[in-house]
Amino acid sequence: MRDFSADHRWLSINTATLRGAGRLDTIIEACARHGVRAISPWRDQVAAIGLERTAQLVRTNGLALSGYCRGGMFPAMDAAGRQAALDDNRRAVDEAKTLDAACLVLVVGALPGALAGAALAKDIAGARWQVEDGIAATLEYAREVGMPLAIEPLHPMYAADRACINTIEQALDLCDRLDPVPGALGVDGRRSAALGVAVDVYHVWWDPKLEAQIARAGQERLLAFHVCDWLAKTRDLLEDRGMMGDGVIEIPKIRAWVEAAGFDGYSEVEIFSSLDWWKRPADEVLATCIERHRSVV
């Protein structure tokens, strides 16, 4: 297991962590100021300053992208909606490629309408089939351009509105069906699956099969590793994630499992926290991320 205590070279900042800090150019400047080597930006933040401007800032600051957030959201009520999702995912793959991201993270979607507050259908099995079809179609294009797709299993509390893939086991079963020979995609001389998983401790820490499924994923399918913490008193289902060390997740134990399986990429901090961290200055948030990365990740 890598020693993170001496520096933060393996720290990546998911830019959603700094949603309170303003535009992406400001966020990137702050990251550079703190010696952060990698980020994972969100599409809406990129769109707000432009893809080319983002690419330029990423190059100028010598940043790596541990991932690009996000594709997915495949299920829809009709064929036109599903096609619109596929078109949008193709654009997301292109953007990820332009920014040279390590992977495109997929938040796969769930019951159509639920995210807006009123589910138009309750058929979660049907949503899961639509997700599989959507990933299959997107994967074809992603393979062509050489962009790995990372399915992010989301916590079951998001099964209605955000993602109906809710365990690593379920994600890997899907990977095995759509991409039976992992390691076929050579990106930057590194063996990688065309389709794998993003393991976010917030979503999976509770899973009794976590250790076994991380081992099953192996190096080829472990495309991203996200950290934050689960607060014992969580006040909001979406925007009350904790800073590493402030909650109950055994982050070093999970990182040890991920690294034992062969993962050697960035540890990406992704904290949605309108109730706390988004209210604080970017410099304080980043200094805390760095300190916690060295001490409790």
Add this chain to the structure above:
Amino acid sequence: MRDFSADHRWLSINTATLRGAGRLDTIIEACARHGVRAISPWRDQVAAIGLERTAQLVRTNGLALSGYCRGGMFPAMDAAGRQAALDDNRRAVDEAKTLDAACLVLVVGALPGALAGAALAKDIAGARWQVEDGIAATLEYAREVGMPLAIEPLHPMYAADRACINTIEQALDLCDRLDPVPGALGVDGRRSAALGVAVDVYHVWWDPKLEAQIARAGQERLLAFHVCDWLAKTRDLLEDRGMMGDGVIEIPKIRAWVEAAGFDGYSEVEIFSSLDWWKRPADEVLATCIERHRSVV
């Protein structure tokens, strides 16, 4: 699959659904007034009016108990804490027996301290071993007196503070280890496992392995079936459950699976809702439960 549309003879009311209505005697009167044949009371509600008084009211009103809530909460920081939990579970078994409950429901507990807001330990694997030890000890006594124990797998969002058993699969694995020959306990001439599961749709609806694990449980291990609904916009992790039909759970589909596996008991309504239903009059809540039981369960 049983037809519920004509009456509500298979409806049970978990008395937590009526927490806004006052004391247990008032709640029982209201249930009797609406022709409810079964309830599942909580220990604190029973304690408030006394066990003997409760038993008398249950008998007078000809009520069945679809379950008794609850035992569990096994993990603790030291041996004294664990022994106190075992003692308390033994009392819960006795109370369940006095009230002739179909089973004692176990909310098994999780990280010590987390329920009070500050976890004293983060070792979820350790908590799971403590749970297994606690159930093993309680099961010995429960077998003696003939009271089935129903492990309730709780939604993973409660893994820190309420229950570190979070899927039916995990619960059944534990059942198979501690009670390898289900059906050994004959209660009221009915074959029942000494140890089984309480399936609450709120906790398990998202599980991709739900259908298969319900089938695996079978009649002997399916000791209780709880219904409510998952609201697409859930505002609180604990007390914002929806009335059946107001959310996204395919309740009839899950009930069909449970009945196909052999379950023929009550459909127990358990709604924690400080944000809505606990504010309404008991008669309105019960009339709505009955209407929804007949139309959407």
